[in-house]
Amino acid sequence: MQARLITLEGIDGVGKTTHIAHLVGYLSAQDLPVTTYREPGATPLGEELRQILKHGPPRSPLAELLLFAAARAELVSSRVKPDLTAGTWVILDRFTESTLAYQGALGAIPEKVLRAVCKAATAGLVPDLTLWLDLEPQQAFSRRYPLAGVLDAQNGGAQAATELDAIEQRSLGYFTRVRERYLAMHEAEPERVLRIDASGSVEETAAKIRKAVTKKLKSWNKRD
Numbered sequence: 001m002q003a004r005l006i007t008l009e010g011i012d013g014v015g016k017t018t019h020i021a022h023l024v025g026y027l028s029a030q031d032l033p034v035t036t037y038r039e040p041g042a043t044p045l046g047e048e049l050r051q052i053l054k055h056g057p058p059r060s061p062l063a064e065l066l067l068f069a070a071a072r073a074e075l076v077s078s079r080v081k082p083d084l085t086a087g088t089w090v091i092l093d094r095f096t097e098s099t100l101a102y103q104g105a106l107g108a109i110p111e112k113v114l115r116a117v118c119k120a121a122t123a124g125l126v127p128d129l130t131l132w133l134d135l136e137p138q139q140a141f142s143r144r145y146p147l148a149g150v151l152d153a154q155n156g157g158a159q160a161a162t163e164l165d166a167i168e169q170r171s172l173g174y175f176t177r178v179r180e181r182y183l184a185m186h187e188a189e190p191e192r193v194l195r196i197d198a199s200g201s202v203e204e205t206a207a208k209i210r211k212a213v214t215k216k217l218k219s220w221n222k223r224d
């Protein structure tokens with residue numbers, strides 16, 4: 001079967017990294033060659049840009065967009081495209097949909113510009129399947145910082161907040177808008193951008209992902 005590009009999306013803490021590990025295991029067990037990369041990162045340039053984006057100086061929305069795009073351009077040209085051509089399946093921890101959701105939710109850059117930059121960065125590469133792990137922002141936050149509520153109660157919430165990077169520090173309202181943007185992408189392309197309810201246990205969500213991917217594998221098998 002032709003190698004496919006699958007991306008995992010969703011707000012911070014929904015479980016993307018956790019479920020990528022499960023998915024890699026699931027595809028490998030079916031003898032499919034598979035590799036995975038995180039965004040931004042996974043290349044020498046991308047990892048440097050990741051540090052700047054997470055912990056670097058303040059930047060304008062446009063500068064932020066272009067830094068993410070630079071990391072992606074490097075990843076696509078040096079890793080993703082060569083892998084797919086060589087027959088290796090690629091699973092990405094975030095891709096174009098993250099830019100449309102996160103930079104879109106800043107509200108400063110027209111959708112047309114966002115899409116044009118993404119298209120240039122990816123040389124038009126669109127994931128075969130995007131799994132959008134959906135969860136309420138508050139629930140996603142408490143998954144990553146299970147003690148944050150307790151710390152707040154003890155008037156020590158600031159301690160949890162200082163561990164957050166530049167994007168994670170944005171407000172709950174921001175993440176609500178990010179989530180709405182993911183929803184709009186799912187509604188626009190319901191077959192390619194699948195919504196996976198991520199509110200259950202790790203095993204429940206992993207089972208939902210396996211079911212969705214199995215269905216896709218069957219349809220791709222027929223097509224090839």
Ligand SMILES: Nc1ncnc2c1ncn2[C@@H]1O[C@H](COP(=O)(O)OP(=O)(O)OP(=O)(O)O)[C@@H](O)[C@H]1O
Binds near residue numbers: 010199
């Ligand atoms: N379905 C689940 N139920 C409960 N806890 C979960 C579930 N999925 C993941 N977790 C836990 O939630 C935390 C966040 O998961 P993970 O790091 O995979 O999220 P992420 O989406 O990759 O986050 P980030 O955007 O920060 O990379 C981890 O501690 C993980 O073990």
Ligand SMILES: [Mg+2]
Binds near residue numbers: 016017018093
């Ligand atoms: Mg992660």
